[in-house]
Amino acid sequence: MVRVRFAPSPTGALHIGGVRTALFNYLFAKKHGGEFLLRIEDTDQNRYVEGAEDYIIKSLEWCGLTYDEGVGKGGKHAPYRQSERKALYREYAEALLANGWAYYAFDSAEALEAQRKAFEAKGDTFIYNWATRGSLENSLSLPKEEVEKRLQRGDAYVVRFKMPEGETLQMHDMIRGDVTIDTSTLDDKVLFKSDGMPTYHLANIVDDHLMEITHVIRGEEWLPSMALHLLLYRAFGWQAPEFAHLPLILKPVGNGKLSKRDGIKYGFPVFPMEWEEEGTLLKGFRGEGYFPEALINFLTLLGWNPGGDKEIFSIEELIELFDLEKVHKAGARFDPEKIKWFNHQYLQMKSDTALAELFQPILKEKGLSYPTAALARVVGLIKERATFVADFWELGSYFFVRPTEYDAKALKKQWKDNTSEIIDEVSDILRNAESFSSLALEERIKQYIEEKGYGFGQVMPPLRLALVGEMKGPHIFDIMEIIGKEETLDRLKNIQLATKG
Ligand code: GLU
Numbered sequence: 001m002v003r004v005r006f007a008p009s010p011t012g013a014l015h016i017g018g019v020r021t022a023l024f025n026y027l028f029a030k031k032h033g034g035e036f037l038l039r040i041e042d043t044d045q046n047r048y049v050e051g052a053e054d055y056i057i058k059s060l061e062w063c064g065l066t067y068d069e070g071v072g073k074g075g076k077h078a079p080y081r082q083s084e085r086k087a088l089y090r091e092y093a094e095a096l097l098a099n100g101w102a103y104y105a106f107d108s109a110e111a112l113e114a115q116r117k118a119f120e121a122k123g124d125t126f127i128y129n130w131a132t133r134g135s136l137e138n139s140l141s142l143p144k145e146e147v148e149k150r151l152q153r154g155d156a157y158v159v160r161f162k163m164p165e166g167e168t169l170q171m172h173d174m175i176r177g178d179v180t181i182d183t184s185t186l187d188d189k190v191l192f193k194s195d196g197m198p199t200y201h202l203a204n205i206v207d208d209h210l211m212e213i214t215h216v217i218r219g220e221e222w223l224p225s226m227a228l229h230l231l232l233y234r235a236f237g238w239q240a241p242e243f244a245h246l247p248l249i250l251k252p253v254g255n256g257k258l259s260k261r262d263g264i265k266y267g268f269p270v271f272p273m274e275w276e277e278e279g280t281l282l283k284g285f286r287g288e289g290y291f292p293e294a295l296i297n298f299l300t301l302l303g304w305n306p307g308g309d310k311e312i313f314s315i316e317e318l319i320e321l322f323d324l325e326k327v328h329k330a331g332a333r334f335d336p337e338k339i340k341w342f343n344h345q346y347l348q349m350k351s352d353t354a355l356a357e358l359f360q361p362i363l364k365e366k367g368l369s370y371p372t373a374a375l376a377r378v379v380g381l382i383k384e385r386a387t388f389v390a391d392f393w394e395l396g397s398y399f400f401v402r403p404t405e406y407d408a409k410a411l412k413k414q415w416k417d418n419t420s421e422i423i424d425e426v427s428d429i430l431r432n433a434e435s436f437s438s439l440a441l442e443e444r445i446k447q448y449i450e451e452k453g454y455g456f457g458q459v460m461p462p463l464r465l466a467l468v469g470e471m472k473g474p475h476i477f478d479i480m481e482i483i484g485k486e487e488t489l490d491r492l493k494n495i496q497l498a499t500k501g
Contacts, residue, residue: 002034010052038070101235289388403469
């Protein structure tokens, strides 16, 4: 049974890279008929941010990445919030102390800082490991009685992992393949502190084991921890899960990892939903009008693709095709234009009625009310050029409010000596029209144009200006039908007044 987890720390808004990690876990679990868990890793109280956990849960929900077990849902391994599992980790730290894979260290922060400085002065880097631990204050260097005394006295300590010296560790990553590391280059990481809190490393391994995680799929920034994690499994005598480290999401231009600052600087979202930080409201993908399906489709193809030219995939297709081992090793560049393209595609696929419903709140905000069925017709005429639902206003506001100004350049070009007369004649025809359907109107006006021997260019552009205010918009007669006879006639009258005045 495949069991995977998304294990974010609630240190701020979930970044788009985190969403992709959750997504790849989700796809992998679904593909293998497995289970997907959400565990909140909140052992570092200093980095805890109010509201972040809630934001993570709501973001996953908005993206449709439903989990089977976890915070807010429960499950057979509850609780799933590490701060609520605190009591559990001590016994695991003690087990490692007992079997020799860990030791107590009493060095103060100042003492370690002094070491760091001394090494730096020699052009070296201080590492707490096999080479230095003998001359530092810990249970490997101090006499047994001294260690006992300090523990009894309640001196502050940390429990450190005893990283083996000179072992060439062979590791396997599902994406990166075989990776080798010399353990002499690694440090004795802190696993547990005397305040009773485990560090990330200990809590993460203990929980992955207890929660029966089979595959650890996470960001590339955790690759350097893989050796320690594998050794921890060995130290506990547990079977290690498989590991897969996902490539970074890179900035649109230049080098390095996409950061939230890039989003602010270049004006594109990097968070799934609205998030307030330092007094600024960042709208996130949801707030900017992106559809979650578009975001998911876009993100899946960031670092993986199933080959071929097809780019639009439903979540079911993605699950079917997804192959973790084909995820790229190299970082994937974030392209803000590409996600707009996806949104445009997904908008076109939605029904006019669904889009009209999404557009209703925007109209309401503008104090306008419009029946959804009629709105759906409008949407159908303008959606082709829209990327976001909010674009409908920019593209079709003239359906709802009559123009009060006319594009001066266009007016100058289109308004001839006899235009006013033409508008009057067309108004008469429209006033007497029995049917106000687009088709009937088109036929009737065409007939008039022919009878008079006019060119289309003499009649249609002025009509468009009258109805829209500029030279844009769909078929003129569709507009007339939708806004209706009275409104059409009023608009024709208005342009006459404006041009005469
Ligand atoms: N809590 C870690 C994070 O915030 C989880 C890393 C892991 O998945 O092992 O990314």
